[in-house]
Amino acid sequence: MAQQSTRRTVLGGVGTGIAALAGCLGDDDPSGDGTEAITVARSEASQDGEWQPYGGVVPYYTNIFEPLVGTTQEMEPAPVLATDWERENESTWRFDLREDVTFHDGSVFTADAVVSTFDTLINHWDATGWINVDTGGVTAVDDHTVEFETTEPFPALPGTISHDYFGIIHPDTDEDAGVVLGTGPFQFVNRDGHDVTVEPYEDHWDSTPTTERLAFNVVDDGTTRTTALESGDVDLAIDPPQSDVGRLEDDPETAVETQRTPRTCFGGVNIYKEPTDDEMLRRALCYAVNQEQLVETVLEGVGDPARGPISPEIPWAAHDELPGMGPDRDRARELVAESSYDGETLTILIDGSEPDDRAVAEILQNWFEEINVESEIRSVESAAFYETFTDGEAHVSIVAFGSNSAASDYLIRAVFHSEGSDNQQLYESEGTGIMNLGSEVDDLIEGGYLAESADQKADLYGEVQERVVEQGVVIPLYYLEYTLARRASLPAPELHPIDKHTDFTELERGE
């Protein structure tokens, strides 16, 4: 006889189903061995093939791989797998390697692993133009010494190779076989799609993490990361939306930490396109902007008003020496009246996938209107943004850029040098560019790039920053901060200016 479905049995079934589903979703024990993972929601997903040298694991946050050189809290190079380094001549560097290091499979770390790692990664990332080392440019002198031969004099080499991309990888690492071998404090346990679980490596040369197990879950959407944290599905959420920060701070179950990053958001002005080729108009645009109001309105206070294009987190930033240019709309209107501006509509270019940029552009448009400058917003998708920007199609482009390593020289070179990546195309084809002021600034950048002392570098790069600010090449907006939200029962991890270097080694779940 067929059993009749009553409301109670139906509701009971639905309830059981939901409970079962919740049980599956809340599974903190992927290994099944009883250890509970601290779950971190992050946004970086492993794209097909992109992270193949690292066994398919994004080398951020996880601490599976370690570079030769690390980055201090002050954004300076510091020893990690290399104990010391020395520049032997203009283009040769010698790195002494730590001798007490083993990979996660127990094999000894030697110079051969450094050579094979750099051969693979220079090739994979096409990185010769970045680190100035060709494939084959790294050689083993002995088991614990390597030499780097740079393609040109490059004093910033140690800091440049402190990027997460240059973590040392065991040659047996194989994405297809699920073998991921580094030397870091955490070792790979498993990967489920984009999600990765790691556990402490007991024989780490420095110290063994006290965190029992870490599960990195990829949750693209910021609001969903917040919801997952609030519901207890995850223990930490990296970069929840600013609009959620206040609520997370007020909730006794959650806590929030913020940290300024070496990243700046600014309006990059095309100085070769009419009418922003007029310095008077560019300065007027700068005077129209109220950076403090932007931080309060768009970032909800999570950020700092900018005075220049380089974040004060970077050692040679000239923030303190730069003149503040506003807000002074009367002065801005006077400058507009004195300029050659004749009612043209300026184009403000934004990356459509960045919600903050959209709000910033709308506010800038409003402020420009107040100083009698017409503008329109052009939103393009992420993939097309850079090309549209370097093609010089916009007058003002909202750009956020910063450094993920202890050498930030490439930032100033990329943006303000005539042969930097942002200007190169138009400079070579038409003799112009976007934000390159010309040969004098090029010389200053080259001088800073080759400077042996920090003071000399700061002087030369400082002058570049003063010039680009005074001549309205950039409209400084804000220095970015990142946010890490956690369950209040967890201790706060140690934050680093580079968010990807957050230290998760001492997280123990409290009561």
Next chain:
Amino acid sequence: MSASRLRSAHRAFRQECLTHPTILALCRNPSAVAGGVVVTALAVLAIVGPFVTPYDPTTQHLENQLQAPSLAHPLGTDQLGRDVATRVVYGARLTLGIALLVTVVRLTIGVVVGLVAGYVGGWVDEALMRVVDVLLAFPGIVLALVVAGILGPSLTNLVLALAVVGWTRYARVVRSSVLEVRERPFVAASRLTGASRWRVVRRHVLPNVAGPVVVLATLDLGGVILAAAGLSFLGLGAQPPAPEWGTMLATGRHHLREASWLVNAPGLAIVFAVLGSNLLGDGLRDALDPTDRTGDARTEVARRD
């Protein structure tokens, strides 16, 4: 024409309208009436609303950001302190305008292609229908995304992207109606009397395909509203600060937890617009379909029996 003759002509026209079987059938269908009311209300809102609201849809008041609904701002304010109700009202003008324009462009292209293919026949028909087949082989919204992505984000390109992908259904419907109509005796008779091809199409074929096309256009309207809002949501349509419903949704979702009104207002507007046009379209289809009406009559007779 004298005033009395004008009045009597108006009376006769009204009488004819009110007793027209299609109008009568439409009025007897509660869903269609509901759909008609919603669509009319939104159209009135789009036309009259901007004259009623005291706010400008794009002027920012940063000191007023994210205010909850109140008497001064019945639907609250957005991140830049703009009145959400005002933006929804102006958005009705923009969104419905886009939807109407796209539908008219689709309809025009589709009717012309369908007429030519159906009436001329032969290799012309074959060629045009293969083009239609190719376009139909792609999912419409994906193709629209590609076109909008290539052309770049703007309102004009949004209309173009949606028009390019949506005319094929009209062409199919019109072609099949033409194939049927052109074989009817009165069309043959008209041809025999020496009527030109254009006259036959205009006087005999077009009026006979108008019904299905109107139904299709009304049903299509909802889909176009949804697609236009979707593309704008993805940043491929209206650009800020335009108060388009999809763009408002895209901006508002970042404040979903703290200011849900930013999403609720444009979201509900889209729901009502799509639902209204779909209900009206369904009602029109039933009213214009003689088979269906016969069916209804039979059912009514059966019920009475």
